[in-house]
Amino acid sequence: MSKVHIVTDSDSDIDPSLAEKLGVVVLPIRVHLDGGDENRHGGRRLGSQTLDKQVWEDGLDLNREDLLLQMSERRVHPRVVEPTASDFRRLYSRLTRHTDQIISLHSSASLSPICAEAERAAQSFLGRCDIAVMDSETISLGLQILVKEAARLANASVPLHDVLRHIRGLVSRIYVVMVTRTMDYLKYSHLISSTQAVLGTMLGISPFLSIEDGRIIPMEKVRYRERIVDKLIEFAAEFSLVDQVAILQSVSYPTEETKQLQERLQQLWPEQDLPILVYGPLLASHVGPDGIGLIVYEGQRPEGWVW
Numbered sequence: 001m002s003k004v005h006i007v008t009d010s011d012s013d014i015d016p017s018l019a020e021k022l023g024v025v026v027l028p029i030r031v032h033l034d035g036g037d038e039n040r041h042g043g044r045r046l047g048s049q050t051l052d053k054q055v056w057e058d059g060l061d062l063n064r065e066d067l068l069l070q071m072s073e074r075r076v077h078p079r080v081v082e083p084t085a086s087d088f089r090r091l092y093s094r095l096t097r098h099t100d101q102i103i104s105l106h107s108s109a110s111l112s113p114i115c116a117e118a119e120r121a122a123q124s125f126l127g128r129c130d131i132a133v134m135d136s137e138t139i140s141l142g143l144q145i146l147v148k149e150a151a152r153l154a155n156a157s158v159p160l161h162d163v164l165r166h167i168r169g170l171v172s173r174i175y176v177v178m179v180t181r182t183m184d185y186l187k188y189s190h191l192i193s194s195t196q197a198v199l200g201t202m203l204g205i206s207p208f209l210s211i212e213d214g215r216i217i218p219m220e221k222v223r224y225r226e227r228i229v230d231k232l233i234e235f236a237a238e239f240s241l242v243d244q245v246a247i248l249q250s251v252s253y254p255t256e257e258t259k260q261l262q263e264r265l266q267q268l269w270p271e272q273d274l275p276i277l278v279y280g281p282l283l284a285s286h287v288g289p290d291g292i293g294l295i296v297y298e299g300q301r302p303e304g305w306v307w
Contacts, residue, residue, distance in 0.1 A: 002099040004154040004163055007091065009083060009114050010059035011107040011282045012143040022151035027091060028057040029114075030081035031067065031281045055081065064278045068250040071289035078281045082114045088121030092131060101160045102131045105147055105167070108214035109135040112282055132164055137214035139283055141246045141295045142174040173298040176211040177219075177235050178248065179228045182288030183207075209287065216286055229257060232294055233264045241299035245272055248279045248293040257292065 008014070010028045019026050032055050056062035070076040088104070095102055104122070109115040115135045122131040136143045146167050153163045206222040208231055222231050236245075245265065247258060254262060254276060262274050279291065 002101060003157060004101045004103055004150075004160045005095050005099045006147060006151045006154055007088075007095070007102060007104040007118075008143065008147045009106050010057075011112075011139055011280050012147050013059075013140055013277065013280065014144050014147060016059070018148075022148065023155065024147055024151050025091065025095070026059065027083040027087060028059050029083070029112075029280070029282060031056045031058060031062055032079040032081050033070075033076050058281055062281070064280055065250070065252055067281060068278065068284060068289040071284065072250070078285050080112065080281050080285050082112055083117060085117045085120040088118050089124055092121055092125055092129065096125065096129045100129045102129060103150055103154070103160060103163060103167075104131060104133045105136055105143070105150055106133070107139050107143055107282055108137050108211065110137075110214040111139065111216065111286060130160060132160060134164060134167065135214060137171050138174050138176060138211060140176070140248065140279060141244070141277060142176060142297070145174065145244065145297055146170060173243075173300070175296045175298065176248075176293065177232065178209045178216075178283075178287055178291045178293030179206045179222055179231065180209065180287040180291040181206050182290050185284075185286060185288035209293075228292065229260045229264065232261060232292070233268075236265060236268055236294060236296065239296055239298055242269060242272060242296055243299045244295075244297040245269065245274060246295045247274060247276045248283075248291065248295060249276060250278060250289050250291065252276060252278050261292075 006022070006024045008024060008026055010026055012026065014024060014026060016026070056067075058064070067076075067078060071078065092102060104118045106112075106114045106118060115133055118133040122133055125131055136146050138146070149170060150163055150167050153166060158166075206228060207218045208220050208222050210217050210219050222228055247261060249255070249258060258276060265272070265274055277295075279293075283291070
């Protein structure tokens, strides 16, 4: 029996060199840029690059930080173009030269049709290759954690169905929350109504969002900007044990708000690394360019542990 091969998409934000080392194949999410203000030379730019090119590939020629900056400053609107069934068929066909077992692990099916496209492609290989398409029900680092664990097991020659069972058991330990100050994208995604968007903007209300079962759910409202860090800390304090934590935001450097958040998180988990991750176009298309949030991978108590 051949080794299981792992496929994912670029929202996993897995480092290309690590993906290669683990044997993980990453399909890029494409971004089509609509709108945007003209610069004085009559063209639009993404950072140092001209926007005459309409479609960009996440993780290859798309700089996430530049994209989010342009969304904020020049009102560039990203339209996410996921890998198609044809893209998956070509990839699966190439992989079947080396394996008859593939796990295709992707971003939340409720936020993107990537899983549906992978499922369509997998139907073409029935009887030739066992292709399991799995909805991670998460994004970004959450997806990356699952992909790396799946690759670790695959490289240890663990059977496909055992890998799937183990990964499914990890999904419930991954939590994502966000606060965003931009109402427009939530309205376009039908997460709030037009009236709620107008009132939220007028009153300075920031929605507190959670990803639950793969869906973005508006949980409650944060009225004042200084309450945003408090709200994120309130959420974080619910966890007594964590394996990994990351801050999601639109820039790679710590802002004043991020510094406050890091300092207070460090008080909760003194030994924990607190990396800052720039979130990708998939999440940006739903929450906009000025969100801040947390991804928490909950730790597990040793078997038999009691209070």
